[in-house]
Amino acid sequence: MTPTLYEWAGGVDAFRRLIDAFYDRVEGDELISPLFPGGVSEEHRAHVTLWWAEVFGGPPEYTERLGGYERMLAHHLRLGITPEQRRRFAETMSQAADDAELPDDPEFRAAFVGYVEWGTRLAMHNSQEGAEVVEQAPVPQWGWGVAPPYQPS
Numbered sequence: 001m002t003p004t005l006y007e008w009a010g011g012v013d014a015f016r017r018l019i020d021a022f023y024d025r026v027e028g029d030e031l032i033s034p035l036f037p038g039g040v041s042e043e044h045r046a047h048v049t050l051w052w053a054e055v056f057g058g059p060p061e062y063t064e065r066l067g068g069y070e071r072m073l074a075h076h077l078r079l080g081i082t083p084e085q086r087r088r089f090a091e092t093m094s095q096a097a098d099d100a101e102l103p104d105d106p107e108f109r110a111a112f113v114g115y116v117e118w119g120t121r122l123a124m125h126n127s128q129e130g131a132e133v134v135e136q137a138p139v140p141q142w143g144w145g146v147a148p149p150y151q152p153s
């Protein structure tokens, strides 16, 4: 059976490494750090790890313990994310995936950056003053798309 992206990445520990590597970079980034005055807290890192793990096929803890999509949405409203900040966020995620030594096969990385492009564009849209937003939705479930890993039978 095809593994989930969560399993392929290495489970929750791999996502925690990713998120730590990402926010360590964010804290030193002149474009994005102003959105996190005082740095990125342990709580924020832990919550965002659970979001990413759930999206990629891990346990639905962000939904069950933290409030799901509606909570994530509330955190982005009125942040006023600029296109430059969005692009930097997406580039930094790719760098963090290398830092955290996530699998670097083309199939995994294509699915990964696909989610990053999609998610950051939605976050930017939702963060604008007066934006029309989808107020309720499930946490998205991301998959391999058109290129699951080749597994000889």
Ligand code: HEM
Pocket: 032, 035, 036, 043, 044, 047, 048, 051, 066, 071, 072, 075, 076, 079, 081, 085, 086, 089, 115, 116, 118, 119, 120, 123, 124
């Ligand atoms: C794939 C795209 C993204 C995902 C999956 C994501 C995920 C999340 C989640 C789950 C939270 C809430 C954490 C909690 O429950 O405590 C959050 C908060 C936040 N996000 Fe994002 N985010 C994305 C894109 C962005 C972008 C592009 C920016 C800005 C450049 C951004 C800036 C923030 C900030 C500043 C907060 C904290 C706001 C606060 O403390 O009230 N996010 N994000």
